[in-house]
Amino acid sequence: MKFVRNIENFFEKYIEGFFNKQFSSGLQPAEIAKQLAREMEDERTVGVSYVYVPNHYSVYVNRDDYERLEPFVNAICSELSGYLIEESRKKAYTMAGSPQIEFFADEKLTKQDFRVTSSFTEAPYEEDTGGLEKSDIQANDTRVFDKFEPGTLFHQQSRQLLLGILTVVDGLDAGLKVDCTTNRINIGRRNTNELPLTDMNTSRLHAYVVYEDGHHVIHDAKSLNGTYVTNHRITHKQLKSGDRIKIGNTVILYEVK
Numbered sequence: 024m025k026f027v028r029n030i031e032n033f034f035e036k037y038i039e040g041f042f043n044k045q046f047s048s049g050l051q052p053a054e055i056a057k058q059l060a061r062e063m064e065d066e067r068t069v070g071v072s073y074v075y076v077p078n079h080y081s082v083y084v085n086r087d088d089y090e091r092l093e094p095f096v097n098a099i100c101s102e103l104s105g106y107l108i109e110e111s112r113k114k115a116y117t118m119a120g121s122p123q124i125e126f127f128a129d130e131k132l133t134k135q136d137f138r139v140t141s142s143f144t145e146a147p148y149e150e151d152t153g154g155l156e157k158s159d160i161q162a163n164d165t166r167v168f169d170k171f172e173p174g175t176l177f178h179q180q181s182r183q184l185l186l187g188i189l190t191v192v193d194g195l196d197a198g199l200k201v202d203c204t205t206n207r208i209n210i211g212r213r214n215t216n217e218l219p220l221t222d223m224n225t226s227r228l229h230a231y232v233v234y235e236d237g238h239h240v241i242h243d244a245k246s247l248n249g250t251y252v253t254n255h256r257i258t259h260k261q262l263k264s265g266d267r268i269k270i271g272n273t274v275i276l277y278e279v280k
Contacts, residue, residue, distance in 0.1 A: 052099060055082060055137065056106050059124070062139045063107060067116060076111055077141035078120040079228065081127060081245075084137045089128035100124040120144060125227065129247075140245035142228060144209065186280040187239050187262070189232065194273035195221045203239050203277075208232040210270065211244070224248055224271030232262070239277070241268060 059080055068075045080103075084092065092099070104122040111118055123144065132138065187203035189210075201208060201218045209216040211229035220229075226246040232239050242259040243250035251269040252260050262268075264279040 052102070055139070056103055058137070058139045059103060059107060060110050062141045063110065063116070064114075066141050068143075073117040074115070075143070076116040076118055077143050078118040079123045079125075079142045079144040079244075080107070081125050081140045081142075081226075082137060083127050083129040083132060083139070085132045085134050086128040086130055087134065088137075089126060092126060096126050100126070127227075142231075142242075142244040144228060144231070144244075185234065185237060185239065187264075188278050188280060189218060189268075190276045190278070191218075191220075192267075192274050192276045194271075196273065203232055203234075205234040207234075210275070211246075218275070220271070220273055222271040222273045225273060229270045230268070235261075238262070241277075246270065 059082075062080065063076045066077050103124050107122045107124075108118075110116075129138070185204065188200055189203060189208060190200040191197050199218065199220075206217070208218055209228055209231045210218040210220065211225050211227050212220055212222070213227040216228070225248070226244065228244045229246040229248075230241055230243050230250045232241045234240075239262045240259055241250065241252065241257070241262055243257060248271055249256045251257065252262070252266055254269070262277045264277065266277045268275040268277060
């Protein structure tokens with residue numbers, strides 16, 4: 024309960040009575056923290072040597088609550104990120120990247136409700152150390168993998184070169200394209216994605232394509248509106264040349280060069 028006490032102290036100090044007085048739903052940061060921990064537990068993936076947990080979390084709240092929360096969201100996300108780091112450390116879980124938490128408004132939610140989704144936004148073998156030493160990263164509970172380390176999720180021998188291309192063929196961003204090799208391709212409205220879209224019916228991180236066992240595989244990032252391949256909604260699917268991916272009102276063609 025140390026975190027709960029710490030975060031309550033934080034709000035008392037900086038945002039006196041904020042959640043109790045401003046949120047008609049009575050939404051509490053401790054409730055969000057507990058749900059984040061449950062999501063992390065539910066979505067863990069067992070690898071060869073480690074147990075991996077998502078590093079990206081989206082918290083959806085009622086529109087009114089979101090507008091009241093927005094001025095303080097950076098501070099709140101920082102507190103919640105610290106909590107997830109501590110929880111993953113206690114359970115010996117490995118995050119493939121630093122925890123990222125974002126808040127969104129969801130018109131469908133009532134003032135008594137919120138929901139949490141998660142995704143893996145970093146592949147362990149592609150972790151960017153940002154110039155830090157490996158020991159420094161691990162001290163912050165982010166494990167960095169060498170490409171030849173035997174315990175990684177993806178072995179070097181399976182990463183044979185495959186040249187593919189994703190092209191937006193229908194939608195606001197028609198003509199936009201990106202090459203696929205062994206790099207991860209994030210797709211959605213976030214402007215830092217490898218395939219950034221302006222379609223408002225897509226999530227900030229809607230889907231991503233990764234290289235697995237000699238094939239490109241698309242994963243839905245627990246998006247609100249879903250990801251479709253050849254008109255079938257998928258959670259993940261191995262792509263073949265000519266597949267059409269539909270997210271929101273955008274259609275993306277996958278081809279192998």
